[in-house]
Amino acid sequence: MADNASEQKGISTMGGNARIVPTTAAAQQHLQDLQGTLAWLKTRGDLVETEKEVNPDLEVTGLQKLMDGGCPVIFNNVKGKPNHKVLTNLFGDIRVVNAMFGWTSDKERTIKLARALSKPLPPVEIAQSEAPCQEVVIENPKDVNEYVVPIRHTALEKELTIGSGIRCISGKQFGDGTDVGYNRMNFRWGNVGTFQISPGSHMWQVVSDAYRRNERVPLTFCFGVPPACTLLAGAAFDYVILPYGCDELGVAGAAQGFPVRVVKACTVDAWAIADSEVVIEGYIDPRDRRFETAEAEADETQGKHHFHPEWAGYMGKAYKAPTFHVTAVTMRKDAKRIIYCLGAHTLDEHNIDTSIREAAMFELCHRMQPGIIQDVNIPYCMTDWGGVIIQVNKRNRLEEGWQRNFLTTLLATSQGMRVAIAVSEDTDIYSLDDVMWAITTRVNPQRDILNPTPGGRGQTFMPAERMTAGDREWTASNTRYEGGLGIDATVPYGFEEDFMRPVYPVDRVRLEDFFSKEQIANVKGRLEGWVALLAKTGR
Numbered sequence: 001m002a003d004n005a006s007e008q009k010g011i012s013t014m015g016g017n018a019r020i021v022p023t024t025a026a027a028q029q030h031l032q033d034l035q036g037t038l039a040w041l042k043t044r045g046d047l048v049e050t051e052k053e054v055n056p057d058l059e060v061t062g063l064q065k066l067m068d069g070g071c072p073v074i075f076n077n078v079k080g081k082p083n084h085k086v087l088t089n090l091f092g093d094i095r096v097v098n099a100m101f102g103w104t105s106d107k108e109r110t111i112k113l114a115r116a117l118s119k120p121l122p123p124v125e126i127a128q129s130e131a132p133c134q135e136v137v138i139e140n141p142k143d144v145n146e147y148v149v150p151i152r153h154t155a156l157e158k159e160l161t162i163g164s165g166i167r168c169i170s171g172k173q174f175g176d177g178t179d180v181g182y183n184r185m186n187f188r189w190g191n192v193g194t195f196q197i198s199p200g201s202h203m204w205q206v207v208s209d210a211y212r213r214n215e216r217v218p219l220t221f222c223f224g225v226p227p228a229c230t231l232l233a234g235a236a237f238d239y240v241i242l243p244y245g246c247d248e249l250g251v252a253g254a255a256q257g258f259p260v261r262v263v264k265a266c267t268v269d270a271w272a273i274a275d276s277e278v279v280i281e282g283y284i285d286p287r288d289r290r291f292e293t294a295e296a297e298a299d300e301t302q303g304k305h306h307f308h309p310e311w312a313g314y315m316g317k318a319y320k321a322p323t324f325h326v327t328a329v330t331m332r333k334d335a336k337r338i339i340y341c342l343g344a345h346t347l348d349e350h351n352i353d354t355s356i357r358e359a360a361m362f363e364l365c366h367r368m369q370p371g372i373i374q375d376v377n378i379p380y381c382m383t384d385w386g387g388v389i390i391q392v393n394k395r396n397r398l399e400e401g402w403q404r405n406f407l408t409t410l411l412a413t414s415q416g417m418r419v420a421i422a423v424s425e426d427t428d429i430y431s432l433d434d435v436m437w438a439i440t441t442r443v444n445p446q447r448d449i450l451n452p453t454p455g456g457r458g459q460t461f462m463p464a465e466r467m468t469a470g471d472r473e474w475t476a477s478n479t480r481y482e483g484g485l486g487i488d489a490t491v492p493y494g495f496e497e498d499f500m501r502p503v504y505p506v507d508r509v510r511l512e513d514f515f516s517k518e519q520i521a522n523v524k525g526r527l528e529g530w531v532a533l534l535a536k537t538g539r
Contacts, residue, residue, distance in 0.1 A: 028102060031256040033132070033275035034224045034338055037100065038087070041072055046096050048073045054086065055079045056151045057160065061343040064088045069347045071096055076336070084149050087340045090227065092348040097355070100227060101255065106430065107375045113255060113359030114366065117241055120250025123178065123271075124259040131263035131274040133222070135333040139267060144187045147278060147329045148223060149339040156306040156315055159293050161186050162193070163308065164340050165221040165280065166233045168249075169206060170262070170271040173217055175245025178262075178271070179203070180233045180252070184308050185221075185324060186292050194292045195284055195324040200415045200457060201236055205244055207322055211286035218268035219284065221324070224277025224338045228256035234353035237385055237415040238360035249273075251356075267327040277337040282326040292318040302473045309344040311353060311384040314463055316344070345383065353384040357414075361388060364413070365406045371395065372402050377429040387419035389429045392490060400493040407486035408452040415457060418484050424491045426501055428537075433530030438489040442499065454483030506538035 030040035041047040054060055054075040067073060071093050075086040091097050094106065103109040128134050141147065150160035163184040170178045179202045187193035197203045210217045222229070232252040235242055242248065253259040261274040265281045272279045291297035295305045296318035307318035331337055342348045358376040365373035375391040382388065388410060392403045403422040410420045421435060428434040443449065472478040491499040511520045527535055 028257040031100070031227055032258075032261075033226055034087070034277060034340070037090075037227055038072070038074065038338070041096070041100075044099070046071045046093075046099075049076060050074070051076050053077045053079050056081070056086070056149050056341070058152050058155065060086055060088060060151050060341050061153045064092075064341075064343050064346060064348065067092070069093060074338075078149060081149055083336055085336045085338045086149055087224075087338050088342055089348050090340060090342075091230070091351040092346070094347075094351050097351060102257075106377070109355065110358045110362050110376055113356060114363040116251050116254035117356075117359060117363050119254055120247045121253035121259045122247060123249040123253060123262045125262050125264070125271070126274050128263055128266070131261075131272070132332050133272055133274055133276040133279045134263060134266060134330045136331045137266050137328060138330070139328045141191055141326060141329050143190045144193065144280060144326050144329065147331065148280070149341060150187075151341050153309050153343050154306075154315070157293075157308060158295055159186060159188075159307070161308050163344070164342055165223045166225055166229060166273070167203065168220045168222055168262075168271055168273055169203070169217070170219075170249075171269065173206060173219070173270070174202070177245040177247050178249040179206070179246075180229055180248050180273075181236060182233055183221075184292075187326075188290075188294070191326040193324050193326075194290055194321040196292065196319065196321045198236065202239070202244065207284055207286045210284070214287065216325075217284040217286070218265075218270045219282070220265050220268070220270050220272040221280040221282075222273045222276040223279070224340055225273045226252070226256065226260065226275055228252040229260060229273055230340070230352055231255060231355055234349075234384075235356035235360065236353070237417075238357050238364075238413075240413045241360040241363050242356075265328075266330060272330070277334075277339065278329065278331040280324075280326055281328040281330065282324055284322050284324055286322050288323045288325075289320050290323055291320050296320075304473075311344055311349065312386060312463075313345045313383050347380055350378075350380050350384055354378040357385070358388075361390065361410055361414070364409065365390065368405060368409065369399070369402050372399055373406065374425060375429055379430075379432060381432070382419065385414065385416055387417060387421070388414075389421045389423065389435055391423055391425060391427065391429045393425050394490070394493045397493050403490050404450065404486070404488055407450055407488065411450075411484040411486055412453050412456070416481065418482075419487070420484065421487045421489055423489050424499075426491070427489070428533060431530060431533050434533065435489070437530075439487060442489045442491065443487060448488040450486030450488070451483045452486060453481065456481045456483065501539050504538040506535070 030036045069092055072090045073088050078084050078086050150162050152160045161184050166180050184196045185193040229252050232248045249260045262271040263274040265272050267281050302319045303317045305318045306315045308316040310316040362376045372392050374393050377389045407420045411417050423438045427438045
């Protein structure tokens, strides 16, 4: 902590891990709230703004997809929303994300986040009078959609959704821990909306328990939160490292370098993220289940009608879901509140969903046998929860085989994962060409392909898994997991000389000694993909 830190006031009432600690004035202070982050991005030239009017119905996601992988974008003029701005692509460029948190590389990001998973900084509770998100309080709102920005992702779906807010569960509702995550909502009934939950998730665990006890679940839904909280909201199905009752806001604090500020909600027994732009307070009623869309309700069918694209790269389906009953909306008094809108299956969403997952997988393998795991990558084409590539270093003969333990464990503990690949240190896990080369030249199909968990529990987001339901509804209770595919593309220990990659002497020559700058630019401008990587490394 910095010496000139100022002490926050307030006492925890939620029975969790919050404590009173100084607020740091470290270099990462721009991460305390979204407005500070955007101001920092603007000074770096990493923020694009426009005053042109944008329509939340199809235009926001259409523009985001055209700029997929680009820098953050702010729309200052949102059709029908004079009190809001829309932000997108905040996590679209991973280089911007790394700079935002002070990470020098993708590998360092994974290793430092893995440490944050083991060394959380518990959140600090502040007084309600000091919380920016409670400068304006509206109890019992009639229409929640007035205070946020619902969007329609594609022309295939007929209704708008709210999917970019972050739920916050705390205290006894989550084993005295904190949980944050995404849930799509559709407020078809003004102040009551459907609340979709992924089977097996933390929220599923909480709501299932409340259903059995016939109780409601108080929580808050926070919009425009500090970036580290957004990062943790994407952490899902990595519950060996982030189990029920863990402190996800504490991990967010460790990731940003200082505790996340929380505040007691005004109308329910829950915390809100104090530096949010807008907060919806209320409770989940597990027994009040309603259809997500009028179309699904009309024929009372689940898993049939298109609704909201999913992370796997396919259209989602409308289901019957528990309902969220809103008791209050609180917000900053700023003239325009910032709502972070992002399309599903975008690089923006992918980087949110995979950064913590990569770190959790690294940490899991490290705990199993320290020192072997070197790095973890989930490429965009592996779609968030669908796959992973791990890099290992076998230091002696006894460590041969641990890569298979890792593959089996990752497939078994990451619900619904379909592909896990292990490679050696000489393979660049950020180059799919290099990984495919390793698979092509090193995998024995009789010995190196694993299928460890057939018949287990997966996810209904994958059409191939949905097909296991046959002619029944595409719901979790009717589908089965095929077991996933583990691929060991590592070099067998003791045979390193037989798998030695040639290294051309690119470090002993300089193009500048033989060619002009224009000639070098002409040649290098033609190099792309795997050939550019091989030219750089000499392999």
